[in-house]
Amino acid sequence: MLFERGIVSKEGVGGKRAIRVYPPWDNPVSKQGRTTQAWQLEYFLDISTDAQPNSRRVKKFYGIAL
Numbered sequence: 001m002l003f004e005r006g007i008v009s010k011e012g013v014g015g016k017r018a019i020r021v022y023p024p025w026d027n028p029v030s031k032q033g034r035t036t037q038a039w040q041l042e043y044f045l046d047i048s049t050d051a052q053p054n055s056r057r058v059k060k061f062y063g064i065a066l
Helices: 031-041 054-059
Strands: none
Touching: none
């Protein structure tokens, strides 16, 4: 996913020097920040003490067969 978005390089092609990460509790003010946060939110897992992580999403992130 990061390679497809041009964020990291693959075999010396593409990539950036830095990236911004916008967690769910952040409120970016710029349009680009809000756009970036919108696609990043799909990849955050709530692991707070009172949260129950979605095991299906965890398995998907780590490439574990469902």
